[in-house]
Amino acid sequence: MxxxxxxxxxxxxxxxxxxxxxxxxxxxxxxxxxxxxxxxxxxxxxxxxxxxxxxxxxxxxxxxxxxxxxxxxxxxxxxxxxxxxxxRHNRLQLAVPSQIATVILPLLLGEFRQFHPEIQLEIIEPAGGAALDMVEREEVDLAFVHDAEGRPNLSLRKLSTWPICLCVPREHPLTNQKSIPLAKAAVYPLVLLSRNFILTRQVLAEFAKQKLQPQVLHYSPNLSSVWNIVQQGIALSILTGNGILPESGLTAIPIEGLQQKGFIVTKKGRQIYADERCLIDFVRHKFAAL
Missing domain, CATH: 1.10.10.10 (Winged helix-like DNA-binding domain superfamily/Winged helix DNA-binding domain)
Known part of the structure; x- marks a missing residue:
């Protein structure tokens, strides 16, 4: 029976x-x-x-x-x-690199937490490449990253696409430009995120492809440090558009031909628990509405 x-x-x-x-x-x-x-x-x-x-x-x-x-x-x-x-799976471990964290964290710690107080979120903010490594090693349940090509062990769910921008103080002469070529960015002193960031690797590869020599003064692991240096007029930066907040006092000028996609990343072949699915569906719904 x-x-x-x-x-x-x-x-x-x-x-x-x-x-x-x-x-x-x-x-x-x-x-x-x-x-x-x-x-x-x-x-x-x-x-x-x-x-x-x-x-x-x-x-x-x-x-x-x-x-x-x-x-x-x-x-x-x-x-x-x-x-x-x-x-026991009411506790989710997330990797959210600093740039995409500017748009993801307010959603997770605000509206999602309000709707689902039973789900505990443990969030770390590594660089994008490190976040992908952590998903592959199953040290976190999922990650939110910009671009994740060449990772056959990972499943990608697209969120959105953002322009890669030159980040300048609001009073800078370039502020009114709708877009600029990468060659124009190479003229100015730059502060970039650390080399282990997916964005920085992409930008440096594009400089090399166009045979440009950027004036990089410093590579910083902290987005806030980059903002501070730009705000003080010491150097400009190149960031994904969603990494430049309106209240930062900075302006984002799209660089022609450069963009980044945002993804939710999980490990292939790994069971997606109900609470994890709830979070994924919530974030994708919010971005679809945007």
């Missing part, structure tokens, strides 16, 4: 009436009657006596009912244990 047959049989035994049991199980009487006949055939036992519209259990039927009830209690305990294990 399988679990479903046990559940059917136990209900018929409790009700001592196939019609009532069928109503409780939300199935037709004929289907349940056939199921009881199959159980008798499978076990080789006469389980019921028919008394008018009701049935009575034979001695064998009563003995089988006793064993089925014991088995169903074990199944219930098993299901409870599985649910208890699943509760």
């Amino acid at each position: 399988n679990i479903q047959q046990m559940q059917y049989y136990a209900e018929v035994c409790r009700q001592e009436n196939v019609t009532k049991a069928a109503a409780t199980l939300h199935m037709s009487q004929s289907t349940l009657s056939l199921a009881m006949k199959n159980i008798e055939e499978d076990t080789g036992l006469n389980l019921f006596r028919h008394v008018g519209r009701n049935i009575q259990l034979t001695e064998d039927g009563q003995a089988l009912f006793h064993e089925v009830e014991k088995m169903l209690k074990q199944v219930k305990r098993f299901e409870s244990s599985v649910k208890e294990i699943a509760k």
Whole structure:
């Protein structure tokens, strides 16, 4: 007997009436009657006596009912244990690099946390490449990154596309430019994010491709340090558009032909838990609305 047959049989035994049991199980009487006949055939036992519209259990039927009830209690305990294990996954570990964090963290710590207070979020802010490494090593459940090509072990869900921009103080002469070529950015002293950032590697590769020599004064691991240096007029920077907030006092000027895609990244072949799926669906819905 399988679990479903046990559940059917136990209900018929409790009700001592196939019609009532069928109503409780939300199935037709004929289907349940056939199921009881199959159980008798499978076990080789006469389980019921028919008394008018009701049935009575034979001695064998009563003995089988006793064993089925014991088995169903074990199944219930098993299901409870599985649910208890699943509760441990109310804690999600996320890797969110600093630039994309400027748009993702307010969503996660604001609206998502308000709607789903039961889900605990542990968030770290590594560089993009490091975030991808952490997903591959299963040190975090997922990451939000800009671009993630050449990683066959990872699954990518696209969020959006942003321009790569020259970041300048609001009073800078270039502020009113709608866009500029990369060659114009190479003229100015620059402060860039560290070389392990996906953006920086992409920008340096494009400088090399165009045979340009950028004036990089410093590579910083901290987005706030980059903003501060630009705000003080010491150097300009090249950042993804979503990494330059309106209240920062800086202006983002798109660089012609350069852009970055944003992705939610998970490990291929790894089970996506319900709370993880909830977060992924929430973020993708928010970006689709934008």
